[in-house]
Amino acid sequence: MAYADDAHHGPQTFGARYIWSQDHKVIAVQYTIVAIIVGLVGVALSNLMRMQLGFPGKFDFIDANRYYQFVTMHGMIMVIYLLTALFLGGFGNYLIPLMVGARDMVFPFLNMLSFWVYFLSVIVLLASFFVPGGPTGAGWTLYPPQAILPGTPGYDWGIILMLVSLLIFIVAATMGGLNYVTTVLQARTEGMTLLRMPLAVWGIFMATILALLAFPALFVSGVMMLLDKTLHTSFFMPAMVSMGQQLDYKGGSPLLFQHLFWFFGHPEVYIVALPAFGIVSDLVSVHSRKSIFGYRTMVWAILAIGLLSVVVWAHHMFVSGMNPYFGFFFATTTLIIAVPTAIKVYNWVITLWRGDIHFSVPMLFAIAFISTFVIGGLTGLFLGNVSVDIPLSNTYFVVAHFHMVMGVSPILVVFGGLYHWYPKVTGRMLNDTLGHIHFWVTFIGTYAIFFPMHYLGVLGMPRRYYAFDNYSFIPESAHVMNMYISIAAFVVAFAQLLFVFNLAWSVRHGRPSGSNPWRAASLEWQTPETPPVHGNWGPHQPVVYRWAYAYGVPGAKDDYIPQTAPPEAGGMEPDVHGKGEARGVPA
Amino acid sequence: MTATLANPRIDARVGHGDARANAASIGLWVFMGVVTALFSLFAMAYLMRMNSSDAVTLALPWQLWISTALLAAGSVVLQRASAAARLVDVMRTRRLLLAGGLCAIAFLCAQLWAWRALLGAQVMPAGNPAGSFFYMLTAMHGLHVAGGLIAWAWVMRAFIREPADGGWRIALCARYWHFMLAVWLALFAMMAWVTPEVARFICGTA
Numbered sequence: 001m002a003y004a005d006d007a008h009h010g011p012q013t014f015g016a017r018y019i020w021s022q023d024h025k026v027i028a029v030q031y032t033i034v035a036i037i038v039g040l041v042g043v044a045l046s047n048l049m050r051m052q053l054g055f056p057g058k059f060d061f062i063d064a065n066r067y068y069q070f071v072t073m074h075g076m077i078m079v080i081y082l083l084t085a086l087f088l089g090g091f092g093n094y095l096i097p098l099m100v101g102a103r104d105m106v107f108p109f110l111n112m113l114s115f116w117v118y119f120l121s122v123i124v125l126l127a128s129f130f131v132p133g134g135p136t137g138a139g140w141t142l143y144p145p146q147a148i149l150p151g152t153p154g155y156d157w158g159i160i161l162m163l164v165s166l167l168i169f170i171v172a173a174t175m176g177g178l179n180y181v182t183t184v185l186q187a188r189t190e191g192m193t194l195l196r197m198p199l200a201v202w203g204i205f206m207a208t209i210l211a212l213l214a215f216p217a218l219f220v221s222g223v224m225m226l227l228d229k230t231l232h233t234s235f236f237m238p239a240m241v242s243m244g245q246q247l248d249y250k251g252g253s254p255l256l257f258q259h260l261f262w263f264f265g266h267p268e269v270y271i272v273a274l275p276a277f278g279i280v281s282d283l284v285s286v287h288s289r290k291s292i293f294g295y296r297t298m299v300w301a302i303l304a305i306g307l308l309s310v311v312v313w314a315h316h317m318f319v320s321g322m323n324p325y326f327g328f329f330f331a332t333t334t335l336i337i338a339v340p341t342a343i344k345v346y347n348w349v350i351t352l353w354r355g356d357i358h359f360s361v362p363m364l365f366a367i368a369f370i371s372t373f374v375i376g377g378l379t380g381l382f383l384g385n386v387s388v389d390i391p392l393s394n395t396y397f398v399v400a401h402f403h404m405v406m407g408v409s410p411i412l413v414v415f416g417g418l419y420h421w422y423p424k425v426t427g428r429m430l431n432d433t434l435g436h437i438h439f440w441v442t443f444i445g446t447y448a449i450f451f452p453m454h455y456l457g458v459l460g461m462p463r464r465y466y467a468f469d470n471y472s473f474i475p476e477s478a479h480v481m482n483m484y485i486s487i488a489a490f491v492v493a494f495a496q497l498l499f500v501f502n503l504a505w506s507v508r509h510g511r512p513s514g515s516n517p518w519r520a521a522s523l524e525w526q527t528p529e530t531p532p533v534h535g536n537w538g539p540h541q542p543v544v545y546r547w548a549y550a551y552g553v554p555g556a557k558d559d560y561i562p563q564t565a566p567p568e569a570g571g572m573e574p575d576v577h578g579k580g581e582a583r584g585v586p587a
Numbered sequence: 588m589t590a591t592l593a594n595p596r597i598d599a600r601v602g603h604g605d606a607r608a609n610a611a612s613i614g615l616w617v618f619m620g621v622v623t624a625l626f627s628l629f630a631m632a633y634l635m636r637m638n639s640s641d642a643v644t645l646a647l648p649w650q651l652w653i654s655t656a657l658l659a660a661g662s663v664v665l666q667r668a669s670a671a672a673r674l675v676d677v678m679r680t681r682r683l684l685l686a687g688g689l690c691a692i693a694f695l696c697a698q699l700w701a702w703r704a705l706l707g708a709q710v711m712p713a714g715n716p717a718g719s720f721f722y723m724l725t726a727m728h729g730l731h732v733a734g735g736l737i738a739w740a741w742v743m744r745a746f747i748r749e750p751a752d753g754g755w756r757i758a759l760c761a762r763y764w765h766f767m768l769a770v771w772l773a774l775f776a777m778m779a780w781v782t783p784e785v786a787r788f789i790c791g792t793a
Contacts, residue, residue: 106610174621182614186606212617216625220632223723231712233719235636251641251716256632263628 010534022108023534024093027115029425031089032418034115035082036500038122042077043493045070054486056467064466065153068137071464072154073129075140076162079268080169081122083410087275088173088211089118091417092180092204094425098524099201101189101542103535105179114175121168124161131157139464141265144236144257148229150243163226170215170222180208189523191544195299196563196573198522198548199292202299203278206306207271213310214267221260228252258320262313269406270309274302276413277344280366282548283416284348286520287363288355289559291549294347295573301340308337318389327386334384341377345370356552356559360518361435365416368443369409376405379454394464397457400450408446415442415499422503423517427530428510434502438495445492452481521560521571522548547573608755615759619766622731626770629724630777636716637786644782645717648704651775654697658732661690662768665761672746672754684746684757687764688739691732698725717778724774728767735763 011017018026049070052062062070093111097104105111128135137153138146146152147159154162184197184205197205224235228249236257237249277298285292292298314322314330322330348370357363379401383389392398415438422430457463460473468474515530528538542564550561550571561571636642668683702722710718742760746753787793 106606107614174618177621178614178617181617182610186610186613212621213624216621217628219625220628223727224632227712227719227723233713233723234641234716235632235719248713251639253636253639256635259635260628260632 020112022104022112024097024105024108024111025425025532025536027111028090028092028094030115031085031093031118034119034122035086035090036503038077038126039082039086040496040500041126042074042082043496045074045077047489047493049074050486050489052466054483054489056469065137066134067466068139068464069135069153069158072137072139072142072162073125073135076166077125078407079140079272080166081125083272083406083414084173084211084268085118085169086414087272087410088180088204088208089115089176091200091275091279091421092176092208094421095198095200095524096180096183096204097187098424098527098532098536099198099522099548100184100187100192101523101537101544102183102187103537103541106182106187107179110175111179114172114179117168117172117175121165121172124165124168128154128158128161128165131161133157136162141258141261142225143261144225144228144252144254145238145240145249148225148237149247160226160229163222163229166222167219167226170219173211173215177208177212180204181212189541189544192523192563195296196544196547198278199281199295199298199302200275200278202302203274203276203281206302207274210267210274210306210309211271214264214271217260217264221257221264224260225257255317255320258317259313262316263310265316266313267309270305272406272410274306276369276410277302277305279413279417279420280348280369281344281351282522283362283366283413283420284351285549285551286420286518286522287360287366288352288357289551290351290355291547291551292347293350294343295547295549297343298347301343304340305337308333308340312337315384315389318386319393331384331386335381338377338381345374345377360419361430361432361439362416362420362518364436364439364443365412365419368439369412369416372404372412372446373409375451376401376403376409380405392457394462395457395459396453396461396463399463400453400457403446403450403453408450412442412446415439418503420518421524422506423513423530424524424527425531426507426510427513428506428508429513429517430506430510431502434498438499438502441495441498442492445488445495448488449485449492452485456481519558519560521550521562523563526562526564545569546571549573605755611755611759615762619763622766622770626724626727626774629727630773633720633724633777634781634786634789636720637781637783638790638792639716639783642716642783642786645710645715645721645778646708647721647775647779648701648708650697650701650704654694654701655771655775657690657694657697658764658768658771661687661694662761662764664690665757665764669754669758669761672757675751677750680750680753680757681746684739684743684760687760688736688743691736691739691764691767695729695732698729701725721778724778728771728774731770732767735760735767738763 010023011021017023021027021030048062049067051059052067093105096102133154133156135154136142136147136158138155138159142159142162148155152159184201188194188197224233227233228235228237232248234249234252236254237247237252238254239250240247281292281298312330312334314326315334318327318330352367379397383392383398383401419430419435422428456478459475459478461468461478468479513530515527516525518525523542523544524532526542527536544563545565545567546561546563548563550556550563552559553561553571556570561569565571664683665687668680668687671680671683702725705718705721710721712719712722739760742753742756745756781789784793
């Protein structure tokens with residue numbers, strides 16, 4: 001292979017090794033570090049919001065405009081620049097080549113470019129804090145016409161930088177995505193059939209395909225809104241009077257923007273959820289020393305969820321109004337997604353059933369994910385119904401729902417994944433005590449934050465409000481609740497600093513991990529060196545003889561059989577007909 | 588079994604085992620899928636926006652026929668360059684490759700000429716949605732052709748350095764040119780035929 005020629009001749013200079021690196025492992029770490037830094041900005045913004053909501057009027061510097069800017073930037077940072085970048089750019093980059101037995105991504109130069117373009121998008125995004133008027137406060141959905149009109153904070157520079165940053169991000173995501181998809185299709189090592197790939201790779205693979213198809217919708221809406229703002233075209237802008245002035249715009253369709261935005265926006269939920277599903281499957285299996293239950297149904301469920309996720313977008317637009325038949329259609333497709341999703345949840349639980357469960361920190365995060373995901377998923381069933389969605393849509397119930405399902409759940413998996421693969425990346429374990437503190441504070445803390453919001457929402461408390469003075473239907477107890485939620489948010493934010501400290505401290509001071517501390521069967525743990533060196537596999541790429549879930553095989557000398565162990569070791573994947581018999585014949 | 592999804596034609600050209608050519612081929616298919624999604628969404632937006640009462644039909648400038656002919660010529664020429672590379676006819680390949688790129692550059696110039704003609708006719712980017720879409724779609728398509736030209740320059744350089752190893756790159760270049768031609772023909776047809784009346788008919792609001 002052409003890209004394997006330099007397997008033992010990795011880059012020598014500091015710049016080539018750590019800055020302009022084309023090695024997928026370094027690029028993964030670069031993506032992860034930048035995503036975590038920008039994620040901490042997102043956490044800080046959420047705390048600023050909670051300062052206002054918990055203690056309204058106590059902090060003079062938080063006025064209504066700033067509040068909306070915090071809301072907007074928090075949402076966009078968390079969804080795009082943290083979760084999407086971390087799952088695809090971070091985990092995708094690190095895990096795909098190692099898990100499929102490749103030496104690197106198939107287009108290493110493009111991969112490097114992907115990171116630096118992502119970095120540029122982050123710089124442009126953060127630059128909007130320093131321009132006149134500050135960042136946009138249009139809400140993360142950036143709905144026109146308000147997003148580009150006076151009265152909305154950052155309607156001038158802020159929104160332009162936001163749109164430009166998103167367009168740059170999409171270019172970066174496309175460069176990365178081409179690599180991930182092509183590497184999975186093309187660079188798998190001998191024996192690594194598609195149905196032997198770990199579910200983490202399946203999840204990231206499908207999420208990447210979704211990203212490649214959905215991000216163009218954001219791109220189209222971004223370009224058109226940018227033109228509406230800068231050249232005064234009327235793609236989205238209707239004729240209107242603003243601040244007493246008749247504007248130049250006429251005939252544009254704000255609904256068109258909503259369709260385009262949500263055609264991206266809903267698959268985006270699964271762009272962050274599918275990698276999380278995949279990673280959790282691996283964590284649950286490894287740490288309960290049991291093969292994943294229903295591997296093939298897990299793969300089919302991933303594919304079905306991916307397919308369904310592009311035909312549900314208008315459930316975000318029930319309150320925008322639509323033909324009742326469309327409402328019926330989108331409600332139905334939305335509810336159908338519950339079927340493959342429930343299959344996955346059952347399979348995780350059945351995998352745990354009678355497993356040799358090790359309550360390691362990654363496992364705690366994985367189990368916590370199942371809990372938060374079920375809660376968030378169930379409230380999704382409420383909101384998927386038009387008649388329930390309409391009264392709840394503009395309340396804290398929705399805030400609670402989407403934070404549980406696509407905020408807390410994926411981020412718990414990010415943590416689980418980082419605790420799990422950190423030893424492979426650095427050769428050292430993260431500190432266990434700090435890890436446990438981090439887990440319990442985050443898990444209980446996020447419940448403390450978001451669970452009460454369901455009640456606030458049912459009470460009718462509207463979301464996106466800066467202040468709740470003089471609403472007779474909001475009782476005093478709701479304000480007290482808000483104060484407690486805010487305190488919980490501050491504590492959870494502090495726990496994240498402990499985690500970041502742990503990440504930094506353990507690089508040098510962590511306990512040496514050895515090459516396979518979790519005794520895992522998948523390929524990334526079988527590298528000749530830990531951390532893996534440039535080219536990953538030494539002179540010969542590995543040959544794979546079985547799936548990645550050979551745990552607790554009866555009669556085996558150990559409780560796991562690596563994918564690379566000779567076929568005589570047993571532990572083959574169940575046969576196609578699901579009889580549970582070993583195939584016995586290597587590929 | 589090594590699982591690959593190789594393009595058999597490219598495989599035959601470069602011999603088995605050239606994973607790089609196969610990867611580039613798959614990468615290009617995936618990229619073409621992304622670009623198809625992008626322009627399909629632009630087309631949907633066009634349809635929905637032309638469904639409004641203020642949209643008018645645009646009289647498309649005649650220069651577009653020249654640009655179409657140039658892009659089609661580039662596509663044919665690059666296909667022939669690819670065939671010449673297969674026959675290891677280095678000089679002919681080089682000439683045809685150069686001509687293919689020049690056709691694309693001439694296409695971009697002809698598109699700018701069409702812009703000038705429309706601006707001369709007072710069709711402004713911020714006026715009617717038909718005009719706004721015309722400028723935006725031609726610009727987006729032009730940017731993709733320009734991106735192709737960067738790849739083409741790299742292919743030229745690689746071919747001059749290593750004529751024996753360049754065939755698969757030229758084949759991919761030709762494929763992208765065909766694709767850009769197909770996208771342009773679809774956009775051209777859409778802008779010519781999907782008038783506000785047709786849009787209203789499709790959207791069911793006629």
